[in-house]
Amino acid sequence: MSKKQRQRLHIALSVVVTIGVAFFALLPLYWIVLTSLKAPGTEFRLPIRYWPDEISLEPYRTILGPDFNVQRAILNSLIVSTVTTIGALLLASLAAYTIARLRFTYKWSSLLFIQVASMLPPIIVIAPTFLIIRSMGLLGSLPGLIIPNMIYNIPLSTWLIASYFAGLPFELEDAAKVDGSPPLRIFRQIMLPLAAPGLFSAGVIAFLGSWGEFMLAFTISMGLPEAQTIPVAVQGYTMAMQRQWTWVAAAIVLSLAPVIVLVMVFQKWVVQGLTLGSAKY
Amino acid sequence: MKKLELREPTIAVLFLIPAIVGLLLFYYYPIGHTLALSAYDLSHTAELSPERFVGLQNYVEVLQSKQFWSSIRFTLFFTLVAVSLELTLGMMLALSTYWVWGRLTGILRAIIIIPWAIPQIIQASIWRWMYNTDVGLIGDLFVRVGLTDAPPLFLSNPSLARWAVIVAYVWKGASVAAIFLMGGLALVPKELTDAAKVDGARSWRRFWTITVPMIMPTILVTLLFRTMAGLQIFDIIYGLTNGGPGTTTETLSSFSYKYYFKFVQYGRGSAYAVVTFLLVLIASVIYIRRVQPHFRFKGLGS
Amino acid sequence: MTKVLAENIIKRFGSVTAINDVTIEFKHAELTVMVGPSGCGKTTLLRMVAGLEDPTSGNIHIGDRVVNDVPPWHRDVAMVFQNYALYPHMTVFDNIAYPLRSRGEPKSEIKGRVEQTAASLGLGHLLDRKPRQLSGGQMQRVAVGRAIVRRPGVFLMDEPLSNLDAKLRVEMRAELKRLQEDIGVTTIYVTHDQAEAMTMADTLIVMRDGVILQAGPPQTLYDRPDNVFVAGFIGSPSMNFLPCRYEGAGCLTGRGFTYPVPPPLRAPVEAAGAQPLVLGIRPEDIGVNPQPGPADTVLARVYMLEPLGRENLLTLEVGDVMIRALSGPDIAVSLDQTVALNFLPERVRVFDRTAEKALYPDA
Missing domain, CATH: 1.10.3720.10 (MetI-like)
Incomplete structure (x- = not known):
């Protein structure tokens, strides 16, 4: 393997490692942010969705309410x-x-x-x-x-x-x-x-x-x-x-x-x- | 007019008094008080006018209870597993920040540090939601990967609950360990690893023969801090399982807290607290003995 | 008149004695240099004059008063440190102004004096800089400026030039010497560099192991060293020493040579009798003759020849001792050749090998 190839491989592996670490470290936070943007009641809907369908600010409005x-x-x-x-x-x-x-x-x-x-x-x-x-x-x-x-x-x-x-x-x-x-x-x-x-x-x-x-x-x-x-x-x-x-x-x-x-x-x-x-x- | 001019020993006393008095009031006096309370029968009174001196009876009762032995067993199990995982993952994370392509180092560090900042009790809430039986992320992943047919009952199955607590705890603990170890790695002179490279040592060998011995003090300090944190674990238990199911995930601290503030049995609670304290003390002494030869606080010697 | 007197000073750190009963006077307006190997106690003595260390016993006088119980901030001294000790968070102006402000001088006066001091040191354009933006030589000047700005009674310098590169060091040493002459302040200067010590000192003090071995004008220490250590420490390349004995017949005999005792030294050498002795001769006082004759009594083998341009430095083996000699640049010798050496008789020194003391006729 040439030096340049080795370097490319290193960069590619680095990206993989970084994404992997980010996945485990940030998944819980992603999940909680996702939940906080769902319309109240829809969080228990099955099957589980990993992406926001529609964003609702209702939870924030409620929790910041009186x-x-x-x-x-x-x-x-x-x-x-x-x-x-x-x-x-x-x-x-x-x-x-x-x-x-x-x-x-x-x-x-x-x-x-x-x-x-x-x-x-x-x-x-x-x-x-x-x-x-x-x-x-x-x-x-x-x-x-x-x-x-x-x-x-x-x-x-x-x-x-x-x-x-x-x-x-x-x-x-x-x-x-x-x-x-x-x-x-x-x-x-x-x-x-x-x-x-x-x-x-x-x-x-x-x-x-x-x-x-x-x-x-x-x-x-x-x-x-x-x-x-x-x-x-x-x-x-x-x-x-x-x-x-x-x-x-x-x-x-x-x-x-x-x-x-x-x-x-x-x-x-x-x-x-x-x-x-x-x-x- | 001659201004008031203090010499060093006077200043030293004046500077130390506030901290010492504070620590006396909120650390050393409370410990004495807790030790004293553990020798009284204080059930059914919140007033703490000691009802009856019972000597070691609280300890005898605690030591005879099944709950105590299950909680101490879980506390030790929890600490052992959690600390091993934290150190291993933390080391891998710390090393990865040195290994990755230069432009990613900053991003990777920022990602690693985030879990450290999350309060443990909030972390408990987050993971409670992740472990949710019906719509929990973890259960869903288990099913998708094909580990189970239906989402497992993470928090109500006794053997799963133990591991669930550990995983949630290690998520943050690995981040803490990684931050400590990154600091240690930063102190390894680059010439040393370069010299080893020139000498022909492969990376695995370099790690064990150069890096690990060089950062041994940091590793030991990290071990000490994480072991102490593990032995006194409270927040995540309280928030995630509250000791359940049954008493499977009760730790010494969580039991002690219950005896104090739920059952209002200060004597019994104090006995649990004292045992926790003793464990932490033993661990500290063992580690400090090992760390001491490596550990010099620069500049304090003179 | 600000003379400084250290009187019967003993300083112990735990079980280590750093200074062992030293008494010395630093004369008014003179530049006194203390020189010696590291750990000889010179810096400790300096710090005691500053008030940064307390003597275990003995008294420090500055001017007419005993200052043992006077803290540094009330002593009339200023000090330049080895690492300059500039306050990193302050500008050059604030650094130089600090001693004036600490003593509560009026603001109007501070500005004028700082600017004047800075200008005299060529720092006028740097007043707004922070120390880390300065070169080593500039930091050095700021440190000097901070010390002279308040016109102290005593000026203390702790290896002030040792962090500069060789060229700058030589320049600065002339400059410091001139500055001291101009302001005429009693100055105590500590260094481990004998060349610096020689060139700067009015009075030179050589210390070792917490005691003063010799004090006096530099030329005196060079010409008439009291002992083997001073003889070897002062001068570069340093003095050669050849172990020998007096075996009668007016001759000193060592391994591989005999040398007639120079007439003025005959009496003390004869008095020493059969004691082990050392003959000392400086490299510049040795004549090298490439064609030995039958009358020559000191023969040597050429081990190494190093041309220095203006002269040649020869390393020679006499018996089993290596010595060095300086010769003219055009000397024709080859390695391992045998040469004859002529020692200038009036420059030969003889020491008692056991006591390490020099033997002089009038001693």
Whole structure:
């Protein structure tokens, strides 16, 4: 086989592989989008159709109508994820800077204390957390969800941001010290701006994580619409409407649209962020 | 006027306090509380004024129940199968992004990353619809391919339900593993594989003798994370089968949650949670022992 | 007057002693170069003057005060780093302005001084660039600009030229030297490159294993090294060493040669008696005679000949020791030929092989 032929074969096989991966990875999404575009009731018609016959926006009209609270749930999710992310980044960047850069006797014990937390399964903390939130009178409210969520994001965010800080040259801090800046100002003016890419990666990951968080959101929301995030709402619809799958599908599509857009736009940061913590050694 | 000027150790303490206090309040205190609760009889009370100290009795009862053993067996089975599949598929996916024609790399990566972004509970809803007995996509494909005459009852046949849960879970898990492994592969210097090529190693041999040893730390970390995720699996069970049919797909976490919030038996629920925690702990310790020699957090040493 | 005094400095990192009881004064307005192999403690000493490391014991004085407890941001020092340490997210202007802003200088003054400094370094047209858009030489200038802009009392340089290519390095070293002379600031300069050290230093300090081996004007260290290490470290190609003993009769005898002790060295050599000794001679102080006569006492075999254009570098075997000599470009020798060597008697140095100390008549 000539070199050119081999190259053509490689391209052809590459296309086949890509289509194959796309088929398995995207099939469930295709299927749910297809269902969400069917006229309500027709989703149970046999035989199954793999292509849209006619497109109906009725499911979206219904699910966004007054009988459901999708808008409210999406808004709640946006609030919870945004506030959680900002709070977690704030707390984590301070801790990460200390661990990665400052001279401090209890550095390793602090790192251990923070990282061990990331190994704890949520189920072991959920009941006492429920009780704490209840005693704070925050059950069924967004703050009651945001506060623990923020804390849950600290270990991973700290790890990612600390990896980033650790990769910055130590000479920069030395230079800034000699140039006349005390440590607090160095953190603000030099280190924090330089760690921006790391913060951003950690932020995207924290945002997506809290967007999809279920156990805590479900437990704290107490079934109140004003405290439900979109995953909780969608799960509720799934359980309640086994015969109206077009509506459920529409809700699912609406719940996924923001995260998929986010991931596509910030793909680079996600991969960089996730590999930052895992691949450095 | 002299401005307040903090030295490093003071700053370190101030910077760490918020995170430490938060973790104490929402991780370490709750664990202690859960351990304590597991030693009390708290059936029939939501008020948690401990009724009666029973020591290890909750554990004894849990350990004697058939449900416990079936749930721990399923949790371990689920983790073992899911993690093996995730790692294998994830590695194939990660390698394929390096293997394909350059112009397709970007597209392929974008496709691989999408399932990662889908929340697990939403994923459960999607797959519930895909497994639908009457008009489910999977059942229809089974019939079309000729595997069965009629669409199988994926979620109500006990032996099928176990696999149905695993397949749905691995759909996303393979994507997560692939993202981790892609990061590891990115760190393998190209000169190394080039050198091996020049030395005449075929691609299969190159993979096992160069690539795998080079990304061993990443593989181990991926294994650790995925094993931990598997052992504490909850969302997909809750959304897809809710433990059914019967209790065939109950995991430790899903049982624990039921005891807490459905049966309101905090003591029993805590016992299940503690067992989950112990499993995760054992897995972590085993892995970390193996990973540690490879694992250096750059820059922290000095 | 800003002199710097390091007094009985000891620095340990765990069980490793990086600096072992060093006392040295860096004179006002002089350029003092610390040179030595890596790990000799020169950079650690520099960082202690900057305040970036604390001495385990001993005192650092800058001017008239002890600065041990003064943090770097309150010491009157500026520093140029090996990798320049430019702030990547700031423009050239902001980089140079940073030390002024950190010290709260008025805005109006900052602009003027940054522009003036940049212009003097030929950076006027680059002020809006980010560091990554600069060449190595330009980054180097920005780093220097950032250090001199605030007219510090002490100027510290940690291998500032080691990341430049060879040609640029030679250019920059002249430029830095001139700049230092012009602004007249006490400067401590660290390098591992002996040529750089020789050419730039007013005072040269050679360090090894955390101690100072010799300090003084570069020419003194070249002409009158105190010990084998300094003799071998300073000068290029480096000094040749021939192990030998004094066996009476006014002659040094080593494997394959005997050499009459130069008269001024006779007394100390005789005092050393039967100690193992080393004869040191620089390549440029060796005369090569292609036709050995019966009176010649040092014979050598030609191992290699490398023409350098202006001169030839010969590698020669004396007994079982390889030495190097520089000869005129028109010397006619062939490989493996036997030649006679004449050492310039006044340039011969003799060292005690055990103590590695040089023997001088007036010592």
